[in-house]
Amino acid sequence: MHRQSLTDYGKPLQATDAPTPVPTGTQVLVRISHCGVCHSDLHLQDGYFNLGGGQKLDVSANRTLPFTLGHEIAGVVEAAGPEAAGAVQGKRYAIYPWIGCGTCGLCARGDEHLCNAPRALGITVDGGYATHVLVPHPRYLLDVEGIAPEIAGPLMCSGLTGYGAIKKAVAFLRAGPLLIVGLGGVGMMGLQFARAMTDKPILVADIDAAKREAALKLGAAEAFDPADAGARKAVYKASGGGVGAAVDFAGSEKSMGFAQGAVAKGGAAIVVGLIGGTFTIPVAMFPLRALTLMGSYVGSQAEAVEMLALVKAGKVAPIPVEARGLDQASRSLDDLRAGKIVGRVVVTP
Numbered sequence: 001m002h003r004q005s006l007t008d009y010g011k012p013l014q015a016t017d018a019p020t021p022v023p024t025g026t027q028v029l030v031r032i033s034h035c036g037v038c039h040s041d042l043h044l045q046d047g048y049f050n051l052g053g054g055q056k057l058d059v060s061a062n063r064t065l066p067f068t069l070g071h072e073i074a075g076v077v078e079a080a081g082p083e084a085a086g087a088v089q090g091k092r093y094a095i096y097p098w099i100g101c102g103t104c105g106l107c108a109r110g111d112e113h114l115c116n117a118p119r120a121l122g123i124t125v126d127g128g129y130a131t132h133v134l135v136p137h138p139r140y141l142l143d144v145e146g147i148a149p150e151i152a153g154p155l156m157c158s159g160l161t162g163y164g165a166i167k168k169a170v171a172f173l174r175a176g177p178l179l180i181v182g183l184g185g186v187g188m189m190g191l192q193f194a195r196a197m198t199d200k201p202i203l204v205a206d207i208d209a210a211k212r213e214a215a216l217k218l219g220a221a222e223a224f225d226p227a228d229a230g231a232r233k234a235v236y237k238a239s240g241g242g243v244g245a246a247v248d249f250a251g252s253e254k255s256m257g258f259a260q261g262a263v264a265k266g267g268a269a270i271v272v273g274l275i276g277g278t279f280t281i282p283v284a285m286f287p288l289r290a291l292t293l294m295g296s297y298v299g300s301q302a303e304a305v306e307m308l309a310l311v312k313a314g315k316v317a318p319i320p321v322e323a324r325g326l327d328q329a330s331r332s333l334d335d336l337r338a339g340k341i342v343g344r345v346v347v348t349p
């Protein structure tokens, strides 16, 4: 099998070859058709996450080099082990990549994406910048009938992240409407899922006027510029005294300050974005505002299936996708780093 692999942190990917694995037991060998190039791959390439305030989170542990990145994988079953029941040879699937150890309490309750000993494809075990990927069990193969193959992979990351966060938010909309802060790719997906999941008005906020305009076209009720000094007051007015839930898809000190400040009593602020930084809030505000503060990280396999059902039902406008050859993986990471990519790049072997 051919791969584009990380051979050294902070360096371009290199072409590497390895014997094509032969699946045993419940394993499934998938021939990759498309793999999305994701912003989080940049942190893995660097070997650290910038937490803000000069703090770095080392993400180079538990990985041996060369390592193959890529977690937004779609492909076709090429071979399956003798116990891999249900894996249909030649059938097209998206691969749920957030795979856990399979034995801990988190995995047992279906929260493999939160497992502390993950086997996540393209994160802790070899992933999708390759011709093939080995999947440990057929349960991670998700049916994507009717979904364009080039968006099936990215749905496992940006789609699932948007869906998982909005699902948490919907439970708090008794307290008021929804506010989405940060209208990048994930925020836009979140907006579309929200449209499918609630009848409450959806307010949006972003510093970029073009993104606000795009969100209004996708059904947002009102859009705000958080850099505007009167923005918080305007959100309060539009929401009749605060929103039930604010989802922060940016995840910076500023965006979080804005998001939690817009929440009504009894509501929730949900952090998704990973820009970083720190923010402070007087402890007494939690009881006095009956405020819930929570984080949301991708989503479970069950949520991935729910999310795909919404996409199959036509509730989500297709994201613009550019397909490039597998040998363009490293250049695509560079382009992403330089902010030169609109929509999603997928590499295709």
Ligand SMILES: [Zn+2]
Residues within 6 Å of the ligand: 038, 039, 040, 071, 072, 157, 158
């Ligand atoms: Zn991703």
Ligand SMILES: [Zn+2]
Residues within 6 Å of the ligand: 100, 101, 102, 103, 104, 105, 106, 107, 112, 115, 116, 117
């Ligand atoms: Zn586990």
